[in-house]
Amino acid sequence: MDAQGDNDEPAFEWMTPKAAGEPKPATGATPAAQPGSRADRKAAEAADTMPEPPLFADASTTAETSGKPDLFSEPLPTSSLHIRPPEAEVARRNAEREQAANAKPAAPRVFQVLLAVFYPVILLVLAVRAVTSALFLWVEYNRPGFPGDGYGFSTEDRMTYGSYAMDYLSNWAGPRYLGDLVGQDGSKLFKGSEVAHMADVKLVMLSSFGAGALLIVLSIIAMIYLRKRSNGGIRRGLFAGSIVTLAVIIGLGVLGVMGWQQFFTEFHRIFFASGTWTFALDDTLIRLFPGQFWMDAGIAIAALVFVAATATLVLTWPTRRRRGLSARDSDAQDGSAQDGDSGDALSQDTAADEPGDAPAGMEATENRK
Template structure:
């Protein structure tokens, strides 16, 4: 094709008017991508490529030249209006001019479109510190420290109750154990064979006393009925114990077994108290046993003084406490009196008192509050208080 080639008949004639050409091209939708990109305008290109065309128009301004026109395009952008120069966060909407081309209206709408970005002055960045690093007021810290110190210095009721129970149970336990040691064939053998023990004026030898007395002592600690003694006979075939004697031995057995059961129960409770005190109170076991040994010595010394001042009166009042009147008195010819005379009961009382006193004195010596023991307990208590105080201080510092 050259300049001499004839023009086709249906070929449209080109427009030579630059203004009309610019308006026609601007009205076409195919050139929407050439419009300037504004911050915050919807439909802006997301790929980050900026257009190389300058801004076309602003509100109230003349349209700029576009590529393809025959007029030279100015390299400097058209001056912006005051509304376009304002920041988008404070730009106020204004009335859009309805005159002009479509490109002018689009540019004006884009210029006065309110920003979609929220006002940043209404929000602020979070503080770099967190709430756990904020220390509470000084008066709260002092109040909590005072409460913690008072709680550490105050003695709870639980350990005190356990110490009192241990101190009260200890004398009874020692008495029961001493009675169990006396009611044994070993003590009878020592009594019957010791020098100065009175003999039987009705014919019982030492061997007879040991044999018949063993039946009576075994009956007190076994689970047999009254037939255990009622069917015993002597050398001549007569009953060894009368019905009154068998009845009294049954009463004695009831008292002995009841005291053994109470002692066993107190031993279990004392073990529980010792375990509790070892976990909850430093030196609580020592203080409880120390107080119990003192109580034991006071009781035994008091009973011993009464027995020394009047043994007969003491023995009578003791039987009246546990037995009915008339059921525990016998003649010198009865088997119980021949086997267990008055000297036997005096020696039994002395043996019980001696065993209890020795055990109480040993306990008193082992639990005596010496300076070393008090210092050890105080050091353990101070260590526990310091650890709890440090933990409390850390929790106060971390508390919001």
């Protein structure tokens, strides 16, 4: 170290010796902190480590930190979050949350209703298609008791000409398909009025078959959706559809039994213009398809639809196993139904099988665990 120029003066003022006439501090008094002293450094460090006041504080916070009430401060908007709403408002919010959590999706129910509505129409169209076939025609012509033709048609002639008429109803040929047919004597087999009526019948039949095919496609789409989104939705839709089908077919059957001729006449008035579907007894259509044929066709259609709907009803009946319920759960539901606390079996089945809900048997097992 270079000591040249050092005048031996103290580095700090507090190290300078006191003058002889300067008074000394009183006993017990705390000496004032000298600049640059250790006390000053401690005070500076304490000031640096003190927490900064919050940027946003309400009146209560300011009063607590400062020790004095702040009369001019206003509460922040967020301070209202600490205030509990009234009990009625809390109950209303809880009820809305519970309702939203327990709400069932509407799409599965819509598809179930559509499946129930489409099913009777599909069965009826399929039964009509089965009757308008050469197989049913052969059964009719060869069954005992079927009336013969009094104008010369044999069973083989009826089968040949009748097959042409049946094929015309389901193909895409024009009226010449029947209009160009000739009998054994070379004359026209069908008159112009008969061909025109068969053309009208063909339009109705093809429209029915097209509608039935469209409903089948829509029903398949509904089944695919219900299979993925609603446990048991297909079964419930078919079960309801079978009940509707049985009710409709029984009602139509009663009307047919009470007055077949009136029922047959009203049916033709719905689909065909008046005067276009009445023919003489010696016309080819009457000789091929007498009144007994249409009565047997109506019975066959009703029987096919009834058998199919009954089989569907049995296969989709909501038993305990199909609903996923145990014996204990079923007894509990029966007891609650007797007390008036629950709906019918179909509504209970719907509640148990909706998406997102575990079957009742599984839930009871988990509770017991």
